[in-house]
Amino acid sequence: MSLGRLALTAGAAAAAVQAAPLLTFLPTLKPATPGLNGRGRPGHLALTFDDGPDPDSTPRFLDRLASRDVRATFFLLGVMAERSPDLTRRLRDEGHEVAVHSWDHTNHLRLLPGRRTRDQLARTTDLLEAQTGVRPRLFRPPYGALTAAGLAAARGLGLRTVLWTAWGKDWTRTCTPTSVLSQVTAGVLDGGTVLLHDSDCTSEPGSWRATYGALPLLLDWCAERGLAVGPVADHGLAAR
Numbered sequence: 001m002s003l004g005r006l007a008l009t010a011g012a013a014a015a016a017v018q019a020a021p022l023l024t025f026l027p028t029l030k031p032a033t034p035g036l037n038g039r040g041r042p043g044h045l046a047l048t049f050d051d052g053p054d055p056d057s058t059p060r061f062l063d064r065l066a067s068r069d070v071r072a073t074f075f076l077l078g079v080m081a082e083r084s085p086d087l088t089r090r091l092r093d094e095g096h097e098v099a100v101h102s103w104d105h106t107n108h109l110r111l112l113p114g115r116r117t118r119d120q121l122a123r124t125t126d127l128l129e130a131q132t133g134v135r136p137r138l139f140r141p142p143y144g145a146l147t148a149a150g151l152a153a154a155r156g157l158g159l160r161t162v163l164w165t166a167w168g169k170d171w172t173r174t175c176t177p178t179s180v181l182s183q184v185t186a187g188v189l190d191g192g193t194v195l196l197h198d199s200d201c202t203s204e205p206g207s208w209r210a211t212y213g214a215l216p217l218l219l220d221w222c223a224e225r226g227l228a229v230g231p232v233a234d235h236g237l238a239a240r
């Protein structure tokens with residue numbers, strides 16, 4: 001079992017629904033929140049990782065990204081960052097963007113009243129700022145569960161909410177590097193945002209290995225098509 005594994009009350013169920021952002025919200029939110037879905041400038045792919053930092057897996061991702069001279073955005077969990085401050089600082093030192101995913105991955109649809117959602121975000125934002133000296137600018141809700149409380153809390157903390165246009169479905173027991181690549185490339189990549197996971201703390205144990213194997217395949221795929229890969233900070237999202 002991963003050292004960083006979270007004690008989720010319904011881990012398997014959580015992994016099963018680790019999935020669709022609540023797209024039904026998007027049509028009404030879209031006009032007020034440009035860039036919410038992660039659509040940025042053409043020719044650029046924003047590479048993002050959720051659920052770390054995890055001492056069992058994140059260092060390997062960082063080594064692999066460094067070997068390809070690629071930087072990404074990491075949406076961190078406060079509870080994981082609290083356990084691994086050296087990893088959070090390493091992210092910063094190696095030029096990656098540190099962003100907020102929540103404190104403990106509780107689904108915001110279950111976090112009532114709104115004050116608890118705000119507390120999760122504020123606690124994580126403050127911790128990451130204390131660890132890195134840089135105030136995070138981005139937020140992605142666990143499970144992509146957009147709620148009014150979550151959006152308002154993020155706005156109040158100066159965080160921009162960003163979802164994704166493609167994902168690897170890399171949280172399952174059966175995923176492989178090639179399955180992750182084919183899932184990702186089925187989404188919008190040119191001008192899009194890719195969601196992957198550098199930790200299995202909310203997923204099936206060991207699932208990060210498929211993502212780790214898929215990473216060079218994805219980088220090759222982008223290089224062959226002339227797609228630049230970088231963090232959300234370089235993605236040219238429209239002004240809010």
Ligand SMILES: [Zn+2]
Pocket residue numbers: 050051101105142143202
């Ligand atoms: Zn997550």
